[in-house]
Amino acid sequence: MVAVTVAQLPLVVGQREHNLSLAAEAVLAAPRGIVVLPELLNSGYCFRDREESLSLAEPLDGPSVRALTELAARSGSTLVASLAILPAEAPARGEGGVPAPTSAPRRQLLNVAVVIEADGIIGSYTKVHLWGREPEHFLEGTEPPAMVASQFGRLALMVCYDLEFPEFTRLAALAGADLVVAPVNWPLEPRPEGSRAREQIVVEAAARQNRVAFAVCDRTGAERLDEEVGSDWVGGSLIVGQDGFALTPTAYGRPALLSAEVELEASRDKALGPFNDVIKDRRPEVYGF
Amino acid sequence: MVAVTVAQLPLVVGQREHNLSLAAEAVLAAPRGIVVLPELLNSGYCFRDREESLSLAEPLDGPSVRALTELAARSGSTLVASLAILPAEAPARGEGGVPAPTSAPRRQLLNVAVVIEADGIIGSYTKVHLWGREPEHFLEGTEPPAMVASQFGRLALMVCYDLEFPEFTRLAALAGADLVVAPVNWPLEPRPEGSRAREQIVVEAAARQNRVAFAVCDRTGAERLDEEVGSDWVGGSLIVGQDGFALTPTAYGRPALLSAEVELEASRDKALGPFNDVIKDRRPEVYGF
Numbered sequence: 001m002v003a004v005t006v007a008q009l010p011l012v013v014g015q016r017e018h019n020l021s022l023a024a025e026a027v028l029a030a031p032r033g034i035v036v037l038p039e040l041l042n043s044g045y046c047f048r049d050r051e052e053s054l055s056l057a058e059p060l061d062g063p064s065v066r067a068l069t070e071l072a073a074r075s076g077s078t079l080v081a082s083l084a085i086l087p088a089e090a091p092a093r094g095e096g097g098v099p100a101p102t103s104a105p106r107r108q109l110l111n112v113a114v115v116i117e118a119d120g121i122i123g124s125y126t127k128v129h130l131w132g133r134e135p136e137h138f139l140e141g142t143e144p145p146a147m148v149a150s151q152f153g154r155l156a157l158m159v160c161y162d163l164e165f166p167e168f169t170r171l172a173a174l175a176g177a178d179l180v181v182a183p184v185n186w187p188l189e190p191r192p193e194g195s196r197a198r199e200q201i202v203v204e205a206a207a208r209q210n211r212v213a214f215a216v217c218d219r220t221g222a223e224r225l226d227e228e229v230g231s232d233w234v235g236g237s238l239i240v241g242q243d244g245f246a247l248t249p250t251a252y253g254r255p256a257l258l259s260a261e262v263e264l265e266a267s268r269d270k271a272l273g274p275f276n277d278v279i280k281d282r283r284p285e286v287y288g289f
Numbered sequence: 290m291v292a293v294t295v296a297q298l299p300l301v302v303g304q305r306e307h308n309l310s311l312a313a314e315a316v317l318a319a320p321r322g323i324v325v326l327p328e329l330l331n332s333g334y335c336f337r338d339r340e341e342s343l344s345l346a347e348p349l350d351g352p353s354v355r356a357l358t359e360l361a362a363r364s365g366s367t368l369v370a371s372l373a374i375l376p377a378e379a380p381a382r383g384e385g386g387v388p389a390p391t392s393a394p395r396r397q398l399l400n401v402a403v404v405i406e407a408d409g410i411i412g413s414y415t416k417v418h419l420w421g422r423e424p425e426h427f428l429e430g431t432e433p434p435a436m437v438a439s440q441f442g443r444l445a446l447m448v449c450y451d452l453e454f455p456e457f458t459r460l461a462a463l464a465g466a467d468l469v470v471a472p473v474n475w476p477l478e479p480r481p482e483g484s485r486a487r488e489q490i491v492v493e494a495a496a497r498q499n500r501v502a503f504a505v506c507d508r509t510g511a512e513r514l515d516e517e518v519g520s521d522w523v524g525g526s527l528i529v530g531q532d533g534f535a536l537t538p539t540a541y542g543r544p545a546l547l548s549a550e551v552e553l554e555a556s557r558d559k560a561l562g563p564f565n566d567v568i569k570d571r572r573p574e575v576y577g578f
Contacts, residue, residue, distance in 0.1 A: 128575050132564045144575055164498055164567065166455030167576045187562075191534070198497045198533040205494035208487045209453055244487040245480070273476075275421045278453065286417050286433055287456045289578035 002152045003033030004179065004213075005259040006237040008251055010221035013044025014056060020067045026257055027071050027079060033259075034152050037081035038219035039160050039183040040111065046223035046230050053137040057084040057109045065114065065121060073118035078150045080217075082113040082127070082159050082183040087139075109138050113157045113183055115148045123148030127159040128168070132187070133229065145172045145180075153178035153264040156212075160184040163203060163216070173210035173279065178264040180206075180214045186234040188253075196250070197236045208244025211278050212267040215239045220255055242266045291441045292322030293468065293502075294548040295526040297540055299510035302333025303345060309356045315546055316360050316368060322548075323441050326370035327508035328449050328472040329400065335512035335519050342426040346373040346398045354403065354410060362407035367439045369506075371402040371416070371448050371472040376428075398427050402446045402472055404437045412437030416448040417457070421476070422518065434461045434469075442467035442553040445501075449473040452505070453491060455498075462499035462568065467553040469495075469503045475523040477542075485539070486525045497533025500567050501556045504528045509544055531555050 007026035011019045019041055027035050039045070042064040043056035058064060064083050072079050087110055111127040111134070126141030127134075145168060146157040156177035162168050163182055172180050186199045207214050218237040224230035235253040238246045239260045247260035270279045296315035300308050308330055316324050328334070331353040332345035347353060353372050361368050376399055400416040400423070415430030416423075434457060435446040445466035451457050452471055461469050475488045496503050507526040513519035524542040527535045528549045536549035559568045 128572055129570055132562065140572075142575060144577075161565075161570075164561075165571060166459060166495075166498055167571065167578075170455060171576060195534060198493070201490045201533065202494045202497060204487070205491045206455075208491060209455055244490065245484060272453075273421065276450075281418055281450075282454060282456065283417055283429075286431060287460060288433075289456075 001261040002264050003031035003259055004215045004239050004262045005030035005033065005035045005257060006215055006217040006239060006248070007035060007037050008218055008220055008235055008237040008256045008258065009038055010255050011038060011041065011044050011219050012221060013046050013223045014052070015044070016042050016056070016064065019044070020064060023068070023081070024071055027075050027077060029257055030077065031259055032076045034078045034080065034150070034155070034179065034181070034215065036181050036215045036217040037079065037183060038217050039082040039185045040084055041081040041183070043084035044223060045185045047137060048227070048229060050137055053084065053109055057086045059086050059088065060112065060121070060124070065116065068116045069118070069120050072116050076118070078152055079116045080113065080155070080157070080181045080183065082111055085110045085112040110141070111138050111159060113159050115150060115155055115157060117151060122150065123155070123157060125157040125159070127162060129161040129165055131161040144168070145175070147175050147177065156180045158182050160186070163199070163206070166206065169206040169210060173212045177212050178267045179262065180212060182214070182216045184216055184218050186218050186236050188232040188234050197234045199234060200236045200238055203238065204240050204244045204246060207240040207242060209278060211242045211270045211272065213240060213242055213262050213264060220253060290550040291553050292320035292548055293504045293528050293551045294319035294322065294324045294546060295504055295506040295528060295537070296324060296326050297507055297509055297524055297526040297545045297547065298327055299544050300327060300330065300333050300508050301510060302335050302512045303341070304333070305331050305345070305353065308333070309353060312357070312370070313360055316364050316366060318546055319366065320548055321365045323367045323369065323439070323444070323468065323470070323504065325470050325504045325506040326368065326472060327506050328371040328474045329373050330370040330472070332373035333512060334474045336426060337516070337518060339426055342373065342398055346375045348375050348377065349401065349410070349413070354405065357405045358407070358409045361405050367441055368405045369402065369444070369446070369470045369472065371400055374399045374401040399430070400427050400448055402448050404439060404444055404446060406440060411439065412444070412446060414446040414448070416451060418450040418454055420450040433457070434464070436464050436466065445469045447471050449475070452488070452495070455495065458495040458499060462501045466501050467556045468551065469501055471503070471505045473505055473507050475507050475525050477521040477523050486523045488523060489525045489527055492527065493529050493533045493535060496529040496531060498567060500531045500559045500561065502529060502531055502551050502553060509542060
C-alpha cells in the first residue's frame with residue numbers, strides 16, 4: 001500500500017512564491033508517498049494575454065522545479081505537478097531576442113507535468129489535449145502519456161482535458177500504469193443538485209474500465225471572475241481505486257488535502273469477476289485498430 | 290424531441306410467453322417513441338447448461354420477433370431488445386441433425402440485438418464482448434455496433450458488456466449515432482452505500498465523452514440464486530443526455546418503466562463549451578490509431 005495525496009490548493013494567478021509556499025505546506029503535511037499538486041502550479045490559469053503568460057513561465061530548470069526538488073528531498077515523497085514552462089530554445093522574457101513590446105509574443109509555452117523526487121525530475125510530459133483558450137498560450141504536446149518509474153510504482157502522467165479522451169487513459173493502462181496521476185484545473189459549470197461533477201465520473205469510469213488507480217488533483221480559488229478570461233473551479237480532486245469507486249470524500253470548492261492508501265499492485269490484475277479481463281477481452285480486430 | 294423509454298422488466302428464465310407478455314404490457318403503456326427492452330428478453334439469462342439455452346433459443350424469424358413486430362405496429366414505436374437466437378444454419382432442436390442427447394450441444398447461439406418497427410426487423414447486431422459464462426452458450430459477434438436508421442433517428446446498437454469498452458462507444462459516436470441503445474443484464478455486485486452502480490457511471494461518462502445520448506435497459510427478477518449459475522441484477526436502467534447526466538431516476542431492484550424526452554439532434558453537435566469539440570479534439574496521430 002502506498003499513501004497517495006491530492007493537494008487541492010487555492011492558487012493565485014501570477015503569485016508564484018505564494019503558490020509554491022502553499023505546495024510546500026501541503027507536501028510537508030501529507031504522509032510520505034505520492035503527492036499530486038494542481039495544474040499550472042507556478043503560474044495560475046486565467047492569463048489576460050500572451051505577454052502575461054510568457055512572464056509567468058520559467059525554464060524547466062527554473063525556481064519551481066528547484067523548490068519542488070528540495071521539497072521532495074525533505075519529505076521523501078514523489079511529487080507531481082504541472083508547470084508553465086518556457087521551452088529550452090525560447091528566449092526568456094527580457095533576454096536577447098524577446099519580441100518587441102508592440103508585437104504579440106508567439107504562443108510558445110508548454111504545459112508540462114513533472115514527476116520529481118529527491119534528485120530532481122524523473123519524468124515529464126507536455127499536455128496533448130488543449131482546453132479553452134490554452135492554444136493562445138501553449139503549444140500542444142505530441143507524445144502519449146509519459147510512463148515514469150517512481151520509487152513507489154509506475155506512474156502514467158497526463159493533464160486535465162487529456163482525461164476526457166478514453167483513448168488516452170486506455171494507452172496509459174496498456175503501457176502498464178500502476179497509477180494515473182493528473183494535475184487538473186476543472187472549470188466550474190452548473191450541474192444538477194446532488195450530482196457528482198462529470199469530470200469526476202469520467203475518471204471513475206476510466207479506472208473501472210482499465211482496472212487502474214487514479215490520483216487527480218484539482219484546485220480552488222476563483223480567478224478574475226469579473227473578466228472574460230476568469231473562472232471558478234470544481235474543486236473535484238479525487239483518488240479512485242481499480243474498481244472505479246473514489247477512495248476520498250468530495251471537497252468541492254474549498255482547499256483540501258485528501259489522502260488514501262492505494263494498493264498500486266492491484267492495477268496489474270485486469271480481472272473483472274472470475275471469467276473476464278478488461279484488457280484481454282478487447283476485440284481490436286473488430287475495432288479496426 | 291423523441292420519447293425514449295427503458296422497460297426494466299422482471300424476466301423469468303425459460304418463460305418466453307410470460308416475458309413477451311411483460312414486454313407487450315410495457316410497450317403499450319409507454320409513450321410512442323423508442324422503447325428499449327432488456328437483454329435476452331425471450332430466454333432469460335441463467336441457463337443451467339447448453340441444452341437448456343439451445344431449447345430456449347429461436348430463429349430470427351421466430352415467435353419473439355413476430356410478437357415484437359405486431360407490437361411495433363400496434364404502438365407505432367421503434368422497439369429494441371436482445372434475443373437468444375439460433376443461427377440460420379443451425380438445426381432447430383428436435384429437427385434432423387440435432388446432436389445426440391449424450392453429446393453436449395456445441396455453443397452455437399447468438400445474442401442478437403434487434404431494432405423492430407411495424408414492418409419487422411430494420412437492424413440487428415450480435416454481441417461482440419461476451420461476459421461470464423456466455424462463451425459456453427454463445428458465439429461472439431464480429432462486427433462493430435450496428436447503425437440503424439429508425440423512424441426517430443440513427444440508433445447505434447450494442448449489448449451489455451460491450452458498453453464497458455470505450456473503443457466501442459467511441460466507434461458508435463464516430464459512426465454518427467443519435468442514440469446508443471443497449472439491452473443489458475447487469476449482475477448485482479456489492480457497492481458502497483449511496484454510490485451509483487459503476488455500470489451506470491460508465492454509460493454517463495461515455496455520453497459526456499462522446500456527446501451522444503444513451504438508452505440502456507436493465508432487468509430485475511433474480512434467477513436461480515440457490516444455484517451456481519444464478520444471479521440478481523442491478524436494475525440500473527437509465528437514459529442519459531449528451532452532457533452525461535441521467536434524465537431518469539434510479540429504480541434499483543424493481544420493475545420500472547422509465548421515460549424521458551430526448552433531443553436526439555443534439556448528438557450531432559460535439560461542442561464542449563465555446564472552444565472545444567470532443568471529436569475534433571482527438572489526436573489520433575498521438576494515439577497511433
